[in-house]
Amino acid sequence: MYNEYFGLAETPFSIAPDPRYLYMSEAHREALAHLLYGVSSDGGFVLLTGEVGTGKTTVCRCLLEQLPEDVEVAYVINPKQTSAELLATICDDLGIAFPEGNSSIKVFVDRINAYLLDAHGRGRKTVLVIDEAQNLSPDVLEQLRLLTNLETSQRKLLQIILLGQPELLQLLARPDLRQLSQRITARYHLGPLSRKEVGTYVNHRLAVAGLRSQLFPPATLDRLHKLTGGVPRLINVLCDRALLGAYVKGEGEVNRRTLRQAAREVLGEMQSPPRLTLPVRWLAAGVILVAAVLGLATLYFRPELLSAALKPAQQGPAAPLPEPAADPPQAAAEGEPGALVIVAAGAGDASEKPLSWPAELPIEQSKTLAFESLFQAWGMEYQGADGNACDHAESLGMRCLHRRGSLGSLRQLDLPAVLRVVSAPGEEFFATLVSLRGDRATFALGPETRVVSVRDLESIWFGEFSLLWRVPGNYRRLVAPGGRGPEVAWLDEQLARIYNRAPDARRDPILEGPLLAELKAFQLREGLEPDGILGTNTLIRLNAALDPRIPKLLAPREE
Structure with a gap:
């Protein structure tokens, strides 16, 4: 309705998961990195939690787009099922045949086990994604844990990703689920967008929809962040209603008044500050009056305070201003x-x-x-x-x-x-x-x-x-703690140069113990998350630390 009025090619704040509107904040990228690390490991569980509307499903969709072609994926969006029903859903998603009307868990597990062994023999990996996992019952979670027992002598045959609301964390903290909790190889809790990210998010969606100007001034974005708490889904709903309100009023942008009206319509009266009743107003006025009288009495009996308050703020020579950073x-x-x-x-x-x-x-x-x-x-x-x-x-x-x-x-x-x-x-x-x-x-x-x-x-x-x-000549893949290979040997050589020590004498060192501690210390020093994963950001910072020929964006480097 308002698209033509604002010069938009399409509706910018639809809650449909259109990949063209994908915005990945720092937290979303960190969550994606944890999922990628978990999938690259040798099986077990990966956990991603967050409040409703923070983008868990969006991050998972982004993960699925980046998985290699040799990965088979089963995606369960309705986990409120019995163990037999969930196993049947997994079989359906993976194309595993089972007898019609079967309700035997053993039959399902045997068929899934045979499929996983065959996939492994063909060099393929299998990943199971369960959305809204907080709705899983303890019995079903235990059945999922048993599925991860399917393994060869080298690796587990099934990787399970659980996406859920914070209630999932409480569920997994139960004593009877401690065995499952111990099998979680990567976990991340996705928080809301910051104030700055809210502005970037809104302007990004408007730009994708064809707008080349700002419709939400900074003051409006400040209020939007407070009203939504930085939750993307709420931002979409509220911005959509606010644009409609601005269109109806014939305004060229969304001001705070229009946004407040949209919030009342979408979020309810709870967003409006409570009105004080008449007795409360009189009480507040009385408190203010008493405070004023006490303040005047203090100045009367201690005139030196009044004299100090009236002195000029500047006494003596002015403090020198900090020197500006050197510019080109x-x-x-x-x-x-x-x-x-x-x-x-x-x-x-x-x-x-x-x-x-x-x-x-x-x-x-x-x-x-x-x-x-x-x-x-x-x-x-x-x-x-x-x-x-x-x-x-x-x-x-x-x-x-x-x-x-x-x-x-x-x-x-x-x-x-x-x-x-x-x-x-x-x-x-x-x-x-x-x-x-x-x-x-x-x-x-x-x-x-x-x-x-x-x-x-x-x-x-x-x-x-x-x-x-x-790219280091022998780098082929992301390496997690406990990993080994030519990438780890290269890492050991680089850290040996940085920390002025002799390289590991072993030909095939493992990313553990002192080497892992050194890597985490380096990551912390460079402002990276000290997760012990040899990934792109860590490789970039290692290269920069050892090769003065690499161009720097921050020159001289800002600390």
Whole structure:
């Protein structure tokens, strides 16, 4: 109804799980990393919990999209079943035949066991996902635990992922389920979005729906975060109703008044502050009056307090102001908030312009030019086109990393990156972020360099970025604690250099004991989650710690 009025191509805040609207916060990415780690392990249970609407199912869908083709998946969305009914559902999802009308648990388990052994023999892995797992009964959970007893001498044959509300944690804490709880190899509790993430989330969905301007001012987003607690599903419902309210009133944006009205309609009167009754108002007025009288009496009997209160705030020389972070020469000129300082290649002076693509360059070439600048930062020449930048990177021993994140993500990775931005006039283009210093971000746009405040960058960038990183020659897969292989041998050599010790004399070291402790200490030092997993972020930071030739985004590096 309101789409045409606001210039939207489609409804931006539908609660349907459209993958085009996927927004992954830092917490969602961490949850996904835990699921990926759990699936890559040798069986058992993986647990993801969170309040209603926080995005557990979204994270799981993202996981399923990233699973390799040799993984078979059974997905149970209605777990409120008996043990026999659940086993029948699993058989149906995996295409396992069983006698019609069968209710024997032994028959189901035998058929599932035969299927898992056959899949393992064909080099395939089987994963069972159970959504709304807080609805499982203790008896069914125990039956699931018994399913994970199906194993070979090397590994378990079935991996089970449980998605559920916080009540699931209470259920698994029961003494009679302690054996299952001990088999959980990875667990994560997904929390709500932060205030900053709420703004990014809302603007991301509006941008995907075709809008190139803000409909929710910062004050409205502050209130939206308080009303919804950062729960994505509530954000969608409330934003949808607020846009409808703004359309009915003929307003060009959603103000706080319209949002409050939408909250009353969607969430009920409980969101409105309670009105004080007349006796309570009189009581409050009396308390204020007594406090005022006591305050005046104190000043009367102790006049030195009044004298001190009236003294000028500034006594003596003013404290020196902190020195600003050193900016590139082109950022030295002062400007209004939001203005960009631009230095063309070869130019000697800087001029302020609004953020936009250089008029002399075809905007359709922005992606190619951005990757040219990215490869140049690594000291390499880019000879690919838009569609094969990653293929070209792999031919040079590099790898691409595509993510959605925040400036915190980029600071943590500390590498130049290509960002997709949408400027105020509605232009969409790609630019290479080559430096982050203090509150200034420096971009390469073709032959030009531009500096913009971080605050302005966050208003036009919705978290999508691509970067390059160098892959160790023997790295093939993520390695979890207890793992071994050439990746672990390489890790031992790198940590030996960092901690100035001799490498492990064994040819096939295991990621455990002192080596695992060193890895966790390194991760903690680098601002990473100390999970002991040798994954992409850890590899990037290890490379940067040992190779001074790797380009830095934070130069000099911010601590």
